Amino acid sequence: MRYLRVKYALLGEELYLAEDVEIVLEEGKVIDIYETSKPTSNVLVMPSLVNAHIHTADYSLLELWPERSLEEIVDPSKGLKIRALEQEDELERYIWEVIKISYKRGTFALADFREQGEKGLEIGLRGSKGFPGYLPFARPPGNIWRAHGLGLPEISYPRALEYARKFKEMGKPVAVHFAENKEEDLDGLLKLEPDFVVHANFVPKESLEELTRRGIAIAKCLRANTWFGLPNNLEEIMEVGTRLLLGTDNAGWTEPEMWRELEYAFLSLRDRDEEMARELLKAVTVNAEDPLKLPWRVPLERDSNWPLLLLNSKPLRYGSSPYIALVKGRLPIKGIIVP
Numbered sequence: 001m002r003y004l005r006v007k008y009a010l011l012g013e014e015l016y017l018a019e020d021v022e023i024v025l026e027e028g029k030v031i032d033i034y035e036t037s038k039p040t041s042n043v044l045v046m047p048s049l050v051n052a053h054i055h056t057a058d059y060s061l062l063e064l065w066p067e068r069s070l071e072e073i074v075d076p077s078k079g080l081k082i083r084a085l086e087q088e089d090e091l092e093r094y095i096w097e098v099i100k101i102s103y104k105r106g107t108f109a110l111a112d113f114r115e116q117g118e119k120g121l122e123i124g125l126r127g128s129k130g131f132p133g134y135l136p137f138a139r140p141p142g143n144i145w146r147a148h149g150l151g152l153p154e155i156s157y158p159r160a161l162e163y164a165r166k167f168k169e170m171g172k173p174v175a176v177h178f179a180e181n182k183e184e185d186l187d188g189l190l191k192l193e194p195d196f197v198v199h200a201n202f203v204p205k206e207s208l209e210e211l212t213r214r215g216i217a218i219a220k221c222l223r224a225n226t227w228f229g230l231p232n233n234l235e236e237i238m239e240v241g242t243r244l245l246l247g248t249d250n251a252g253w254t255e256p257e258m259w260r261e262l263e264y265a266f267l268s269l270r271d272r273d274e275e276m277a278r279e280l281l282k283a284v285t286v287n288a289e290d291p292l293k294l295p296w297r298v299p300l301e302r303d304s305n306w307p308l309l310l311l312n313s314k315p316l317r318y319g320s321s322p323y324i325a326l327v328k329g330r331l332p333i334k335g336i337i338v339p
């Protein structure tokens with residue numbers, strides 16, 4: 001049995017802020033949490049972070065083509081990116097580099113949307129060296145059934161429906177890029193029965209409400225969208241109440257750094273308050289468990305087995321909001337611990 005005595009903890013599905021807490025860990029999970037009068041360390045503990053949308057192999061394409069448009073770069077069949085990835089021999093090394101950077105900065109799980117079909121999945125699996133937080137979302141063609149999930153580049157991608165059905169049958173998550181730079185067909189999307197969509201920048205309010213009713217989450221990648229001059233509808237998505245996730249998207253252009261994503265998201269809101277900060281922190285932790293079908297219990301509570309993130313809470317002053325300090329990225333990271 002191990003005991004963590006900390007000044008602050010963000011507990012449960014709502015990241016409820018508790019003070020002076022003792023957490024008891026045993027055999028890979030949390031077995032108890034309670035208030036304590038014993039001395040606590042200057043630590044804030046919370047669930048480690050989830051990057052719900054990233055293309056790790058783009059780390060081989062750092063800062064290329066800043067003047068080019070989204071279509072020229074990411075078109076799944078003839079874009080600059082897919083051609084460059086085909087010619088790069090060291091993708092595994094870059095993928096591992098992104099995993100290491102992410103982990104050091106408090107992100108345990110990455111939904112890595114691998115290009116190149118079956119070959120791309122194999123590269124991802126080798127590059128990640130069995131790291132448990134690496135979740136490859138592969139695309140057709142080929143034998144991609146070992147992937148954690150299906151990650152389609154677009155709703156009309158060849159064999160999308162066939163692969164989506166098969167992944168659903170296997171109980172694995174289905175995700176698809178949707179309405180990134182133009183409005184797209186909602187019915188075509190719904191046929192795929194996705195667990196979450198990526199971007200959803202051009203989605204009318206009624207369609208956002210439909211996604212919400214069906215429990216389909218949206219992974220926003222706001223810095224990546226800004227890079228390509230695309231609009232930011234975060235405020236509307238939060239108003240409608242669609243389950244929100246955050247991702248850093250193309251690692252070559254926007255650093256795989258969830259704290260920057262959080263701060264950017266927070267600053268992009270017109271009405272900023274502590275509640276909004278807490279909602280954003282949920283988007284990078286507890287909100288991910290269902291749509292990504294994570295094989296862990298993420299909220300920090302009894303029976304949780306998700307890795308915990310420890311941050312130095314010393315920079316918090318009397319009256320300062322820990323939620324806002326976190327989304328500003330102001331608390332130094334001490335590290336991730338596995339229960």
Ligand SMILES: [Zn+2]
Pocket residue numbers: 053055113177198249250
């Ligand atoms: Zn993407």
